[in-house]
Amino acid sequence: MSDATLPAVAAAPRFRLNLPLGVAIGVSWILLMLAVAVLADVISPYAYTALDLRNRLSPPVGMGGVWAHPLGTDELGRDVLSRLIYSIRMSLLIAFGATIIGAVFGTTMGFLAAHFRGWVEQAVLALVDFSASLPFLILALAVLAFFGNSLSLFIVLLGFHAWERYARIARGLAISAGAQGYAAAVRQLGAGPLRVYGRHILPNIASTLIVSMTLAFPEIILLESGLSFLGLGVQPPSTSLGNMVGYGREYLTRAPWILLAPAFTIITTTLAVSMVGDWLRDRLDPTLR
Structure with missing residues (x-):
């Protein structure tokens, strides 16, 4: 190797992802x-419905408990750690499903308003204003009390929380894209509406929508926890973080570990997602650069 090639080798670029400490911790927790x-199913030491009546209300390790149940047991002798693991799966499933439903529905409505304009746009905006002014918790309580509770209905119902946020963003950015000219140019080349919005407008506004999804995700987790706490969310024998908090409140003075473990998980997860969402907004939003 000649000496002329040495500077090129020494100057090879190094790719580094510089994350603030708080964001790095948030990403690691997520x-x-x-x-x-x-x-x-692999890491859970027990089935979340398995009973151990001899160790009812057993405290966690460090408070006089045994390593067989490191986070203690509940009033039926069920392992808190196992229930926490399966509750995390259920709560994340609900949060992800509801967030995707809300984003898809809201973005579609926003694109319809931007494409048709006129009375279609006015109808969408009126629906957006009505949805924003209606207390969602009261609506959720009414729907679940009237139609009964099922996991699919619960996820779809939570999916309509804050869908108007995506509709406003998608409408405004789609109109702005049309004003910039590239959407009209593609349309003049013979592209249909699905191609224009799906292949050209949506990729240009995806970063803003992704940031909105990260900010709405912790709201869905808290809403699911609140409804499950009230007994209208996930129903036994299934379990979720809010479900665990709801059952643990009756043993707050005698066995606080039943409630504290899922409550800590809810707080930490929502905080981590919020921190990552704020960081993504600062990195991806061109108006904040």
């Missing part, structure tokens, strides 16, 4: 929660 949800 990845940990996803790994727990995916590997729940």
